[in-house]
Amino acid sequence: MKSEKIMSFMSIKRVEKEEFVFFTSKKLLKENGIHIIFTTKLKGVSSHPYKSLNLAFHVGDEEKNVNQNRKLLCSALNLNLHHLTTCEQVHGNNVVVIDEDKIGSGAFSRDDTISKTDALITNIRRVPLAIFCADCVPIIIVDPVKRVVGVVHAGWKGTYLEIAKKTVHKFIGNFCSHPQNLIIFIGPSIGSCCYKVDTVLAQMFKEKFILPLDTHQGESYLNLVEINIGQLLESEIKSENIYRSNKCTSCDPAFFSYRKEGGLTGRQCALAVVV
Ligand SMILES: [Zn+2]
Structure with missing residues:
Protein backbone atom coordinates (compact mmCIF):
# COMPACT_ATOMS: atom_id res chain seq x y z
CA MET A 1 0.00 0.00 0.00
CA LYS A 2 2.78 2.33 0.94
CA SER A 3 4.59 1.98 -2.37
CA GLU A 4 1.35 2.78 -4.16
CA LYS A 5 1.24 6.06 -2.31
CA ILE A 6 4.81 6.86 -3.32
CA MET A 7 3.99 6.13 -6.94
CA SER A 8 1.20 8.69 -6.96
CA PHE A 9 1.76 11.66 -9.24
CA MET A 10 3.68 14.66 -7.97
CA SER A 11 4.30 17.92 -9.76
CA ILE A 12 6.31 21.08 -9.30
CA LYS A 13 3.92 24.01 -8.93
CA ARG A 14 4.45 27.75 -8.68
CA VAL A 15 3.33 29.35 -5.42
CA GLU A 16 3.14 33.09 -4.86
CA PHE A 23 8.11 26.26 -6.84
CA THR A 24 7.16 23.27 -4.71
CA SER A 25 5.30 19.97 -4.54
CA LYS A 26 2.31 20.48 -2.28
CA LYS A 27 1.47 16.82 -2.56
CA LEU A 28 4.85 15.71 -1.22
CA LEU A 29 4.38 17.99 1.77
CA LYS A 30 0.84 16.84 2.43
CA GLU A 31 1.35 13.12 1.91
CA ASN A 32 4.94 12.60 3.01
CA GLY A 33 5.73 15.53 5.30
CA ILE A 34 8.67 16.57 3.17
CA HIS A 35 8.96 20.12 1.88
CA ILE A 36 10.94 20.91 -1.26
CA ILE A 37 11.42 24.43 -2.60
CA PHE A 38 12.99 26.04 -5.64
CA THR A 39 13.10 29.81 -5.19
CA THR A 40 12.96 32.51 -7.85
CA LYS A 41 14.71 35.87 -7.71
CA LEU A 42 11.42 37.70 -7.21
CA LYS A 43 10.83 39.86 -4.12
CA GLY A 44 13.53 40.04 -1.42
CA VAL A 45 15.70 43.05 -0.52
CA SER A 46 18.96 42.89 -2.53
CA SER A 47 19.69 45.53 -5.12
CA HIS A 48 21.22 45.33 -8.60
CA PRO A 49 23.00 43.13 -9.71
CA TYR A 50 21.60 40.81 -7.02
CA LYS A 51 18.03 42.04 -7.32
CA SER A 52 16.33 40.82 -5.37
CA LEU A 53 15.98 37.48 -3.53
CA LYS A 71 15.06 35.29 7.08
CA LEU A 72 12.15 36.07 4.72
CA LEU A 73 12.42 32.62 3.19
CA CYS A 74 12.56 30.74 6.49
CA SER A 75 9.79 32.69 8.15
CA ALA A 76 7.48 32.29 5.13
CA LEU A 77 8.10 28.54 5.14
CA ASN A 78 8.04 28.23 8.92
CA LEU A 79 11.63 26.96 9.06
CA ASN A 80 14.28 27.59 11.70
CA LEU A 81 16.95 29.77 10.07
CA HIS A 82 19.46 28.61 12.70
CA HIS A 83 19.15 25.08 11.26
CA LEU A 84 19.63 26.09 7.62
CA THR A 85 22.56 23.97 6.41
CA THR A 86 24.65 24.83 3.36
CA CYS A 87 27.93 23.90 1.69
CA GLU A 88 30.77 25.71 -0.06
CA GLN A 89 29.94 24.48 -3.60
CA VAL A 90 33.20 24.05 -5.45
CA HIS A 91 31.90 22.22 -8.54
CA GLY A 92 33.21 18.92 -7.18
CA ASN A 93 31.39 15.71 -6.29
CA ASN A 94 31.80 15.51 -2.53
CA VAL A 95 28.59 14.49 -0.72
CA VAL A 96 28.20 15.04 3.03
CA VAL A 97 25.64 13.47 5.36
CA ILE A 98 24.51 16.01 7.94
CA ASP A 99 24.59 14.80 11.53
CA GLU A 100 23.71 16.78 14.66
CA ASP A 101 27.12 18.51 14.77
CA LYS A 102 26.76 20.03 11.33
CA ILE A 103 23.25 21.46 11.65
CA GLY A 104 23.18 25.16 10.77
CA SER A 105 26.55 25.19 8.96
CA GLY A 106 26.71 28.35 6.86
CA ALA A 107 23.30 29.64 7.97
CA PHE A 108 24.55 33.15 8.77
CA SER A 109 27.97 33.30 7.13
CA ARG A 110 30.06 31.48 4.57
CA ASP A 111 32.85 31.06 7.16
CA ASP A 112 31.37 27.97 8.77
CA THR A 113 29.67 26.40 5.76
CA ILE A 114 30.59 22.80 4.94
CA SER A 115 33.77 23.07 2.91
CA LYS A 116 34.55 21.55 -0.49
CA THR A 117 31.14 19.97 -0.85
CA ASP A 118 28.36 20.12 -3.46
CA ALA A 119 25.67 17.80 -2.09
CA LEU A 120 24.07 17.36 1.33
CA ILE A 121 21.87 14.62 2.76
CA THR A 122 20.03 14.30 6.05
CA ASN A 123 17.31 12.35 7.81
CA ILE A 124 17.14 14.76 10.74
CA ARG A 125 13.79 16.50 10.98
CA ARG A 126 13.45 20.26 10.63
CA VAL A 127 16.93 20.71 9.18
CA PRO A 128 16.57 22.54 5.85
CA LEU A 129 19.37 21.73 3.41
CA ALA A 130 20.06 24.29 0.70
CA ILE A 131 22.24 24.66 -2.36
CA PHE A 132 22.47 27.82 -4.47
CA CYS A 133 22.43 28.07 -8.25
CA ALA A 134 22.18 30.46 -11.18
CA ASP A 135 22.18 28.17 -14.26
CA CYS A 136 23.68 25.05 -12.62
CA VAL A 137 21.24 22.18 -12.15
CA PRO A 138 19.66 21.94 -8.69
CA ILE A 139 18.52 18.39 -7.90
CA ILE A 140 16.50 17.37 -4.86
CA ILE A 141 16.39 13.70 -3.90
CA VAL A 142 13.71 12.43 -1.52
CA ASP A 143 13.25 9.04 0.12
CA PRO A 144 9.70 9.19 1.47
CA VAL A 145 10.00 5.72 3.03
CA LYS A 146 13.17 6.28 5.06
CA ARG A 147 12.39 10.00 5.32
CA VAL A 148 15.69 11.25 3.97
CA VAL A 149 16.33 14.32 1.79
CA GLY A 150 19.28 15.39 -0.33
CA VAL A 151 20.20 18.49 -2.34
CA VAL A 152 22.69 18.44 -5.20
CA HIS A 153 24.46 21.26 -7.07
CA ALA A 154 25.34 20.01 -10.55
CA GLY A 155 26.95 22.45 -12.96
CA TRP A 156 28.83 21.02 -15.92
CA LYS A 157 31.72 19.91 -13.72
CA GLY A 158 29.54 18.21 -11.11
CA THR A 159 27.50 16.64 -13.89
CA TYR A 160 30.65 15.37 -15.55
CA LEU A 161 31.84 14.00 -12.17
CA GLU A 162 28.44 12.28 -11.76
CA ILE A 163 27.53 13.89 -8.46
CA ALA A 164 23.84 12.94 -8.83
CA LYS A 165 24.74 9.27 -9.14
CA LYS A 166 27.15 9.53 -6.23
CA THR A 167 24.46 11.10 -4.04
CA VAL A 168 21.98 8.32 -4.85
CA HIS A 169 24.64 5.77 -3.89
CA LYS A 170 25.08 7.56 -0.58
CA PHE A 171 21.32 7.27 0.09
CA ILE A 172 21.62 3.54 -0.56
CA GLY A 173 24.83 3.07 1.45
CA ASN A 174 24.01 5.25 4.45
CA PHE A 175 20.24 4.95 4.77
CA CYS A 176 19.47 1.64 3.03
CA SER A 177 17.28 3.55 0.58
CA HIS A 178 15.79 1.55 -2.23
CA PRO A 179 16.47 3.48 -5.47
CA GLN A 180 13.02 2.62 -6.76
CA ASN A 181 11.49 4.53 -3.86
CA LEU A 182 13.48 7.69 -4.48
CA ILE A 183 11.72 10.73 -5.92
CA ILE A 184 13.73 13.31 -7.84
CA ASP A 214 23.19 18.85 -29.77
CA THR A 215 24.15 21.33 -32.48
CA HIS A 216 22.46 24.23 -34.24
CA GLN A 217 24.19 26.22 -36.95
CA GLY A 218 27.55 24.63 -36.20
CA GLU A 219 27.42 25.44 -32.46
CA SER A 220 27.30 22.82 -29.68
CA TYR A 221 24.80 22.87 -26.83
CA LEU A 222 24.67 20.75 -23.69
CA ASN A 223 21.55 19.47 -22.01
CA LEU A 224 22.72 19.09 -18.41
CA VAL A 225 19.28 18.05 -17.17
CA GLU A 226 19.12 15.10 -19.58
CA ILE A 227 22.65 14.01 -18.68
CA ASN A 228 21.76 14.05 -14.98
CA ILE A 229 18.56 12.13 -15.68
CA GLY A 230 20.66 9.56 -17.54
CA GLN A 231 22.80 9.09 -14.42
CA LEU A 232 19.72 8.75 -12.23
CA LEU A 233 18.18 6.12 -14.51
CA GLU A 234 21.47 4.21 -14.46
CA SER A 235 21.19 4.28 -10.67
CA GLU A 236 17.83 2.51 -10.95
CA ILE A 237 15.67 5.52 -10.25
CA LYS A 238 12.29 5.03 -11.93
CA SER A 239 11.67 7.45 -14.78
CA GLU A 240 8.14 8.13 -13.48
CA ASN A 241 9.66 9.30 -10.18
CA ILE A 242 11.63 12.09 -11.85
CA TYR A 243 9.95 15.50 -11.96
CA ARG A 244 11.38 18.56 -13.65
CA SER A 245 10.47 22.21 -13.56
CA ASN A 246 11.26 22.68 -17.27
CA LYS A 247 12.34 26.24 -16.58
CA CYS A 248 15.40 27.70 -18.29
CA THR A 249 17.14 30.23 -16.03
CA SER A 250 18.48 32.11 -19.03
CA CYS A 251 15.13 32.36 -20.86
CA ASP A 252 12.91 33.04 -17.84
CA GLN A 268 18.27 31.15 -6.15
CA CYS A 269 18.17 28.09 -3.94
CA ALA A 270 16.93 24.53 -3.87
CA LEU A 271 15.88 23.58 -0.37
CA ALA A 272 14.62 20.32 1.13
CA VAL A 273 13.50 19.54 4.67
CA VAL A 274 11.89 16.64 6.51
CA VAL A 275 9.11 18.46 8.32
ZN1 LIG B 1 16.95 28.99 -22.54
Whole structure:
Protein backbone atom coordinates (compact mmCIF):
# COMPACT_ATOMS: atom_id res chain seq x y z
CA MET A 1 0.00 0.00 0.00
CA LYS A 2 2.78 2.33 0.94
CA SER A 3 4.59 1.98 -2.37
CA GLU A 4 1.35 2.78 -4.16
CA LYS A 5 1.24 6.06 -2.31
CA ILE A 6 4.81 6.86 -3.32
CA MET A 7 3.99 6.13 -6.94
CA SER A 8 1.20 8.69 -6.96
CA PHE A 9 1.76 11.66 -9.24
CA MET A 10 3.68 14.66 -7.97
CA SER A 11 4.30 17.92 -9.76
CA ILE A 12 6.31 21.08 -9.30
CA LYS A 13 3.92 24.01 -8.93
CA ARG A 14 4.45 27.75 -8.68
CA VAL A 15 3.33 29.35 -5.42
CA GLU A 16 3.14 33.09 -4.86
CA LYS A 17 3.34 34.35 -1.30
CA GLU A 18 3.46 37.88 -0.02
CA GLU A 19 7.15 37.47 0.83
CA PHE A 20 8.36 35.52 -2.21
CA VAL A 21 7.58 33.29 -5.16
CA PHE A 22 8.71 29.67 -5.34
CA PHE A 23 8.11 26.26 -6.84
CA THR A 24 7.16 23.27 -4.71
CA SER A 25 5.30 19.97 -4.54
CA LYS A 26 2.31 20.48 -2.28
CA LYS A 27 1.47 16.82 -2.56
CA LEU A 28 4.85 15.71 -1.22
CA LEU A 29 4.38 17.99 1.77
CA LYS A 30 0.84 16.84 2.43
CA GLU A 31 1.35 13.12 1.91
CA ASN A 32 4.94 12.60 3.01
CA GLY A 33 5.73 15.53 5.30
CA ILE A 34 8.67 16.57 3.17
CA HIS A 35 8.96 20.12 1.88
CA ILE A 36 10.94 20.91 -1.26
CA ILE A 37 11.42 24.43 -2.60
CA PHE A 38 12.99 26.04 -5.64
CA THR A 39 13.10 29.81 -5.19
CA THR A 40 12.96 32.51 -7.85
CA LYS A 41 14.71 35.87 -7.71
CA LEU A 42 11.42 37.70 -7.21
CA LYS A 43 10.83 39.86 -4.12
CA GLY A 44 13.53 40.04 -1.42
CA VAL A 45 15.70 43.05 -0.52
CA SER A 46 18.96 42.89 -2.53
CA SER A 47 19.69 45.53 -5.12
CA HIS A 48 21.22 45.33 -8.60
CA PRO A 49 23.00 43.13 -9.71
CA TYR A 50 21.60 40.81 -7.02
CA LYS A 51 18.03 42.04 -7.32
CA SER A 52 16.33 40.82 -5.37
CA LEU A 53 15.98 37.48 -3.53
CA ASN A 54 19.66 36.62 -3.58
CA LEU A 55 20.26 33.84 -1.05
CA ALA A 56 24.01 33.26 -1.41
CA PHE A 57 26.85 34.99 0.45
CA HIS A 58 29.64 34.21 -2.02
CA VAL A 59 28.53 36.43 -4.91
CA GLY A 60 29.49 39.84 -3.51
CA ASP A 61 26.10 40.96 -2.18
CA GLU A 62 25.92 42.68 1.21
CA GLU A 63 25.75 40.10 4.01
CA LYS A 64 22.89 41.92 5.72
CA ASN A 65 20.76 41.61 2.58
CA VAL A 66 21.45 37.91 2.22
CA ASN A 67 20.62 37.40 5.88
CA GLN A 68 17.39 39.36 5.45
CA ASN A 69 16.44 37.31 2.36
CA ARG A 70 17.13 34.03 4.16
CA LYS A 71 15.06 35.29 7.08
CA LEU A 72 12.15 36.07 4.72
CA LEU A 73 12.42 32.62 3.19
CA CYS A 74 12.56 30.74 6.49
CA SER A 75 9.79 32.69 8.15
CA ALA A 76 7.48 32.29 5.13
CA LEU A 77 8.10 28.54 5.14
CA ASN A 78 8.04 28.23 8.92
CA LEU A 79 11.63 26.96 9.06
CA ASN A 80 14.28 27.59 11.70
CA LEU A 81 16.95 29.77 10.07
CA HIS A 82 19.46 28.61 12.70
CA HIS A 83 19.15 25.08 11.26
CA LEU A 84 19.63 26.09 7.62
CA THR A 85 22.56 23.97 6.41
CA THR A 86 24.65 24.83 3.36
CA CYS A 87 27.93 23.90 1.69
CA GLU A 88 30.77 25.71 -0.06
CA GLN A 89 29.94 24.48 -3.60
CA VAL A 90 33.20 24.05 -5.45
CA HIS A 91 31.90 22.22 -8.54
CA GLY A 92 33.21 18.92 -7.18
CA ASN A 93 31.39 15.71 -6.29
CA ASN A 94 31.80 15.51 -2.53
CA VAL A 95 28.59 14.49 -0.72
CA VAL A 96 28.20 15.04 3.03
CA VAL A 97 25.64 13.47 5.36
CA ILE A 98 24.51 16.01 7.94
CA ASP A 99 24.59 14.80 11.53
CA GLU A 100 23.71 16.78 14.66
CA ASP A 101 27.12 18.51 14.77
CA LYS A 102 26.76 20.03 11.33
CA ILE A 103 23.25 21.46 11.65
CA GLY A 104 23.18 25.16 10.77
CA SER A 105 26.55 25.19 8.96
CA GLY A 106 26.71 28.35 6.86
CA ALA A 107 23.30 29.64 7.97
CA PHE A 108 24.55 33.15 8.77
CA SER A 109 27.97 33.30 7.13
CA ARG A 110 30.06 31.48 4.57
CA ASP A 111 32.85 31.06 7.16
CA ASP A 112 31.37 27.97 8.77
CA THR A 113 29.67 26.40 5.76
CA ILE A 114 30.59 22.80 4.94
CA SER A 115 33.77 23.07 2.91
CA LYS A 116 34.55 21.55 -0.49
CA THR A 117 31.14 19.97 -0.85
CA ASP A 118 28.36 20.12 -3.46
CA ALA A 119 25.67 17.80 -2.09
CA LEU A 120 24.07 17.36 1.33
CA ILE A 121 21.87 14.62 2.76
CA THR A 122 20.03 14.30 6.05
CA ASN A 123 17.31 12.35 7.81
CA ILE A 124 17.14 14.76 10.74
CA ARG A 125 13.79 16.50 10.98
CA ARG A 126 13.45 20.26 10.63
CA VAL A 127 16.93 20.71 9.18
CA PRO A 128 16.57 22.54 5.85
CA LEU A 129 19.37 21.73 3.41
CA ALA A 130 20.06 24.29 0.70
CA ILE A 131 22.24 24.66 -2.36
CA PHE A 132 22.47 27.82 -4.47
CA CYS A 133 22.43 28.07 -8.25
CA ALA A 134 22.18 30.46 -11.18
CA ASP A 135 22.18 28.17 -14.26
CA CYS A 136 23.68 25.05 -12.62
CA VAL A 137 21.24 22.18 -12.15
CA PRO A 138 19.66 21.94 -8.69
CA ILE A 139 18.52 18.39 -7.90
CA ILE A 140 16.50 17.37 -4.86
CA ILE A 141 16.39 13.70 -3.90
CA VAL A 142 13.71 12.43 -1.52
CA ASP A 143 13.25 9.04 0.12
CA PRO A 144 9.70 9.19 1.47
CA VAL A 145 10.00 5.72 3.03
CA LYS A 146 13.17 6.28 5.06
CA ARG A 147 12.39 10.00 5.32
CA VAL A 148 15.69 11.25 3.97
CA VAL A 149 16.33 14.32 1.79
CA GLY A 150 19.28 15.39 -0.33
CA VAL A 151 20.20 18.49 -2.34
CA VAL A 152 22.69 18.44 -5.20
CA HIS A 153 24.46 21.26 -7.07
CA ALA A 154 25.34 20.01 -10.55
CA GLY A 155 26.95 22.45 -12.96
CA TRP A 156 28.83 21.02 -15.92
CA LYS A 157 31.72 19.91 -13.72
CA GLY A 158 29.54 18.21 -11.11
CA THR A 159 27.50 16.64 -13.89
CA TYR A 160 30.65 15.37 -15.55
CA LEU A 161 31.84 14.00 -12.17
CA GLU A 162 28.44 12.28 -11.76
CA ILE A 163 27.53 13.89 -8.46
CA ALA A 164 23.84 12.94 -8.83
CA LYS A 165 24.74 9.27 -9.14
CA LYS A 166 27.15 9.53 -6.23
CA THR A 167 24.46 11.10 -4.04
CA VAL A 168 21.98 8.32 -4.85
CA HIS A 169 24.64 5.77 -3.89
CA LYS A 170 25.08 7.56 -0.58
CA PHE A 171 21.32 7.27 0.09
CA ILE A 172 21.62 3.54 -0.56
CA GLY A 173 24.83 3.07 1.45
CA ASN A 174 24.01 5.25 4.45
CA PHE A 175 20.24 4.95 4.77
CA CYS A 176 19.47 1.64 3.03
CA SER A 177 17.28 3.55 0.58
CA HIS A 178 15.79 1.55 -2.23
CA PRO A 179 16.47 3.48 -5.47
CA GLN A 180 13.02 2.62 -6.76
CA ASN A 181 11.49 4.53 -3.86
CA LEU A 182 13.48 7.69 -4.48
CA ILE A 183 11.72 10.73 -5.92
CA ILE A 184 13.73 13.31 -7.84
CA PHE A 185 12.90 16.97 -8.42
CA ILE A 186 15.00 18.89 -10.92
CA GLY A 187 14.74 22.66 -10.60
CA PRO A 188 15.29 25.61 -12.92
CA SER A 189 18.64 25.60 -14.72
CA ILE A 190 20.08 26.72 -18.02
CA GLY A 191 18.42 24.75 -20.80
CA SER A 192 19.95 23.31 -23.93
CA CYS A 193 18.21 26.24 -25.68
CA CYS A 194 20.83 28.57 -24.16
CA TYR A 195 23.76 26.48 -22.94
CA LYS A 196 26.21 26.85 -25.78
CA VAL A 197 29.59 25.22 -25.09
CA ASP A 198 32.89 24.94 -26.92
CA THR A 199 33.62 21.87 -29.00
CA VAL A 200 36.23 20.50 -26.56
CA LEU A 201 33.69 20.38 -23.74
CA ALA A 202 30.96 19.03 -25.99
CA GLN A 203 33.31 16.28 -27.13
CA MET A 204 34.25 15.39 -23.53
CA PHE A 205 30.59 14.88 -22.65
CA LYS A 206 29.86 13.03 -25.87
CA GLU A 207 32.63 10.55 -25.14
CA LYS A 208 31.89 10.00 -21.48
CA PHE A 209 28.11 9.76 -21.72
CA ILE A 210 27.78 8.49 -25.28
CA LEU A 211 25.57 11.38 -26.29
CA PRO A 212 24.41 12.64 -29.62
CA LEU A 213 25.84 16.16 -29.96
CA ASP A 214 23.19 18.85 -29.77
CA THR A 215 24.15 21.33 -32.48
CA HIS A 216 22.46 24.23 -34.24
CA GLN A 217 24.19 26.22 -36.95
CA GLY A 218 27.55 24.63 -36.20
CA GLU A 219 27.42 25.44 -32.46
CA SER A 220 27.30 22.82 -29.68
CA TYR A 221 24.80 22.87 -26.83
CA LEU A 222 24.67 20.75 -23.69
CA ASN A 223 21.55 19.47 -22.01
CA LEU A 224 22.72 19.09 -18.41
CA VAL A 225 19.28 18.05 -17.17
CA GLU A 226 19.12 15.10 -19.58
CA ILE A 227 22.65 14.01 -18.68
CA ASN A 228 21.76 14.05 -14.98
CA ILE A 229 18.56 12.13 -15.68
CA GLY A 230 20.66 9.56 -17.54
CA GLN A 231 22.80 9.09 -14.42
CA LEU A 232 19.72 8.75 -12.23
CA LEU A 233 18.18 6.12 -14.51
CA GLU A 234 21.47 4.21 -14.46
CA SER A 235 21.19 4.28 -10.67
CA GLU A 236 17.83 2.51 -10.95
CA ILE A 237 15.67 5.52 -10.25
CA LYS A 238 12.29 5.03 -11.93
CA SER A 239 11.67 7.45 -14.78
CA GLU A 240 8.14 8.13 -13.48
CA ASN A 241 9.66 9.30 -10.18
CA ILE A 242 11.63 12.09 -11.85
CA TYR A 243 9.95 15.50 -11.96
CA ARG A 244 11.38 18.56 -13.65
CA SER A 245 10.47 22.21 -13.56
CA ASN A 246 11.26 22.68 -17.27
CA LYS A 247 12.34 26.24 -16.58
CA CYS A 248 15.40 27.70 -18.29
CA THR A 249 17.14 30.23 -16.03
CA SER A 250 18.48 32.11 -19.03
CA CYS A 251 15.13 32.36 -20.86
CA ASP A 252 12.91 33.04 -17.84
CA PRO A 253 13.44 36.45 -16.18
CA ALA A 254 12.15 35.12 -12.84
CA PHE A 255 15.55 33.51 -12.24
CA PHE A 256 19.16 34.53 -11.79
CA SER A 257 21.31 33.45 -14.74
CA TYR A 258 25.10 33.53 -14.43
CA ARG A 259 25.52 33.29 -18.18
CA LYS A 260 22.94 35.89 -19.11
CA GLU A 261 24.16 38.41 -16.52
CA GLY A 262 27.82 38.00 -17.48
CA GLY A 263 28.81 36.32 -14.22
CA LEU A 264 27.71 39.01 -11.78
CA THR A 265 24.35 38.04 -10.32
CA GLY A 266 22.58 36.46 -7.34
CA ARG A 267 21.62 32.88 -6.62
CA GLN A 268 18.27 31.15 -6.15
CA CYS A 269 18.17 28.09 -3.94
CA ALA A 270 16.93 24.53 -3.87
CA LEU A 271 15.88 23.58 -0.37
CA ALA A 272 14.62 20.32 1.13
CA VAL A 273 13.50 19.54 4.67
CA VAL A 274 11.89 16.64 6.51
CA VAL A 275 9.11 18.46 8.32
ZN1 LIG B 1 16.95 28.99 -22.54
